[in-house]
Amino acid sequence: EVQLVESGGGLVKPGGSLRLSCAASGFTFSSSSMNWVRQAPGKGLEWVSYISSSGSYIDYAESVRGRFTISRDNAKNSLSLQMNSLRAEDTAVYYCANIWGSVDYWGQGTLVTVSS
């Protein structure tokens, strides 16, 4: 069974940092590109970041570029998102997702709340 399990969300003050993790199982993680997608409360979906299977290609939405860093550890089947200089507008549920080709795997999401 495919599982993507996010963790690391929580309440953080503006300007603070948080690191999200996503543990993958049930598929060949090391061969899979991965994404982070977020959804602010009551709002639509926003693609956040992408990392290729080897980690050699990375990209970000303009709204997070320079503040967020995506990484992966293929030996541990793990994806991460380091979030720095957090703003109120980063408040959202964050999903990790493998949505390449015919594959469609999503985690259950982890809530990040940025508030003083």
Added chain:
Amino acid sequence: DIQMTQSPSSLSASVGDRVTITCRASQGIRIDLGWYQQKPGKAPKRLIYAASSLQSGVPSRFSGSGSGTEFTLTISSLQPEDFATYYCLQHNSYPHTFGQGTRLEIK
């Protein structure tokens, strides 16, 4: 960046109705588009990939069409479980971009 304009933003329909949702891309994206369904408190679920390919396990009442800049998702006969929010997502180039969403409500 490629902008995805999705319409309508909301739609009221009845069980058994045929429904069409449209996404227009600000530039050509070939067939690099997927359609997602999302229910409250749940992760999105993809219905269609590559513009017109039905995701495994998705009922055949869902279909997608289009290429280049204009795409449609059609639900041929609405079922009660189809009332949800729908999004398109282009993955032709980075940053990937979602449409604004279409909330499908029961009339």
